[in-house]
Amino acid sequence: MGDGGGHVSRLADEIESIQLGMAGDLLDHAVELLAEHAVTSGELHYLASLRSESLRDVKRVAESRGARIASLDSASDSAPR
Numbered sequence: 001m002g003d004g005g006g007h008v009s010r011l012a013d014e015i016e017s018i019q020l021g022m023a024g025d026l027l028d029h030a031v032e033l034l035a036e037h038a039v040t041s042g043e044l045h046y047l048a049s050l051r052s053e054s055l056r057d058v059k060r061v062a063e064s065r066g067a068r069i070a071s072l073d074s075a076s077d078s079a080p081r
Contacts, residue, residue: 023057
């Protein structure tokens with residue numbers, strides 16, 4: 001396992017950053033859209049679809065980061081002292 005500073009790790013970090021930024025933008029848009037009282041069912045369906053997709057991405061980021069943390073923890077536990 002690498003130290004997290006390699007090309008693939010940096011690329012993954014960039015992609016995760018983009019996904020989290022898009023999730024924040026979508027959340028802001030959802031708040032604005034839902035503040036309007038004249039929202040169509042089509043708009044709500046589209047918003048729900050986008051939010052589901054975004055939630056999948058955010059879940060993937062959280063699982064990935066959790067796996068990295070667990071890996072670092074186990075590596076430090078097994079390191080000679």
